Amino acid sequence: MKLGDLEREVMEVFWAEPSRSLTVREVTTHFPKHAYTTIMTILSRLATKGFLIEEKIGRLNSFSAAASREDYITSLILEALSGTHDRQAVLARFAESMPPGDRKYFSRMFNRRSEK
Amino acid sequence: MTGVSLAIATSVTCLVVAPTLLRSWRRFDTYPRVGLAVWSALVILGWLSAIVLFLRVGLGESRGSLVSGLGSFAARLGDGHPLRGLGFREVVGLSLAFDVLLLMLGSLIRTGVTIAFNRRRHRSLVDLVAGHSDALIDVCVLAHPQPLAYFLPGRGGRVVVTQGAVDVLSSAELEAVVAHERGHHHGRHGAWLISLQALSPFVQFIPLARWAPTTVRMYLEMSADDFARRQVHRSALEGALGKVSLFSAAPLGAMGLTNDFSSRRLERLATSSPYLLDLAVVVAVVSASLSLVWSIVLGHL
Numbered sequence: 001m002k003l004g005d006l007e008r009e010v011m012e013v014f015w016a017e018p019s020r021s022l023t024v025r026e027v028t029t030h031f032p033k034h035a036y037t038t039i040m041t042i043l044s045r046l047a048t049k050g051f052l053i054e055e056k057i058g059r060l061n062s063f064s065a066a067a068s069r070e071d072y073i074t075s076l077i078l079e080a081l082s083g084t085h086d087r088q089a090v091l092a093r094f095a096e097s098m099p100p101g102d103r104k105y106f107s108r109m110f111n112r113r114s115e116k
Numbered sequence: 117m118t119g120v121s122l123a124i125a126t127s128v129t130c131l132v133v134a135p136t137l138l139r140s141w142r143r144f145d146t147y148p149r150v151g152l153a154v155w156s157a158l159v160i161l162g163w164l165s166a167i168v169l170f171l172r173v174g175l176g177e178s179r180g181s182l183v184s185g186l187g188s189f190a191a192r193l194g195d196g197h198p199l200r201g202l203g204f205r206e207v208v209g210l211s212l213a214f215d216v217l218l219l220m221l222g223s224l225i226r227t228g229v230t231i232a233f234n235r236r237r238h239r240s241l242v243d244l245v246a247g248h249s250d251a252l253i254d255v256c257v258l259a260h261p262q263p264l265a266y267f268l269p270g271r272g273g274r275v276v277v278t279q280g281a282v283d284v285l286s287s288a289e290l291e292a293v294v295a296h297e298r299g300h301h302h303g304r305h306g307a308w309l310i311s312l313q314a315l316s317p318f319v320q321f322i323p324l325a326r327w328a329p330t331t332v333r334m335y336l337e338m339s340a341d342d343f344a345r346r347q348v349h350r351s352a353l354e355g356a357l358g359k360v361s362l363f364s365a366a367p368l369g370a371m372g373l374t375n376d377f378s379s380r381r382l383e384r385l386a387t388s389s390p391y392l393l394d395l396a397v398v399v400a401v402v403s404a405s406l407s408l409v410w411s412i413v414l415g416h417l
Contacts, residue, residue: 007244049240051244069245073259076241076242079238079368
């Protein structure tokens with residue numbers, strides 16, 4: 001398995017439990033075929049790239065996902081939209097394409113921002 | 117012909133006259149690779165001859181090789197007095213030559229680094245979050261309803277489509293879009309994109325600087341269309357192009373399925389078939405340009 005594939009699988013573990021912080025030992029239980037040091041390297045790499053947040057609790061290092069998979073996909077889409085000539089039309093279409101729940105969340109977030 | 121007059125003639129032709137005439141010339145729509153070769157030759161020859169012209173004025177030599185002029189300038193530089201014996205006109209010429217050269221190199225490096233960084237970051241994110249379609253195993257699929265399809269150049273390259281694009285296009289159209297994006301990969305269009313974006317902010321009042329980026333981009337798209345037409349049926353590609361108004365732009369440094377030039381691309385798809393013989397014309401254009409570069413630098417025809 002390539003390092004990139006393993007990084008992806010490790011991230012899946014974090015995205016499955018988005019609110020939890022996991023220690024290296026806890027992550028290794030999901031990958032019994034891989035050595036502890038390999039998983040540790042992968043976690044450090046992901047933290048360096050900014051996909052994981054590393055925290056020190058006593059002598060243990062714990063990791064949590066910096067953002068959900070959906071957040072990353074949205075950021076990729078928004079990056080693409082920023083290059084368009086007619087941003088307003090595309091952003092309007094983007095808003096229309098969102099599920100009603102997400103639209104409400106966005107509208108709440110924008111209102112909160114504009115109140116600040 | 118003297119070096120100065122040859123450089124003036126080439127500069128004016130490549131920077132002003134040829135782009136003005138060729139901009140609306142549709143003959144290259146049939147041969148986009150020839151169009152690419154001609155416009156690239158115009159860009160290289162135009163800016164090179166402008167730099168050579170300024171250098172010749174600066175070095176005070178209207179005849180003879182530019183190399184020998186640069187040699188004597190280097191010798192003066194070695195003595196610590198590079199401007200010794202030069203008049204106002206020569207100093208202005210030299211500074212203009214170095215300004216243009218530094219601006220272009222600086223912009224090329226800055227744009228290259230920015231785009232490479234952006235592509236790398238984008239690629240690692242795509243690798244992390246994208247799924248893969250069973251039918252198109254090497255295509256990255258983003259689970260999002262916004263229709264989007266683009267090719268991300270760089271190490272290995274990535275063809276990225278969203279679930280929205282998969283839903284909007286039929287399977288034949290999707291195959292055509294993927295073949296088009298692979299055409300960008302095959303033609304190494306990513307490198308063209310860097311030079312286009314590096315040179316586009318330059319002096320917009322010069323016709324070549326104003327029109328070359330858009331025109332070259334259009335020929336890159338047509339060239340990728342031709343690649344796709346060799347892989348899929350024309351109607352599939354036409355169907356996909358007919359739906360591009362639903363698609364958004366691509367991120368910085370990527371090449372996407374967008375509404376740009378779609379009507380012109382559809383028109384040429386209906387009237388022409390993919391050409392392979394244009395390679396001979398491309399070779400002719402490139403070799404003619406190289407011999408002209410040689411003449412400009414040496415100062416004689």
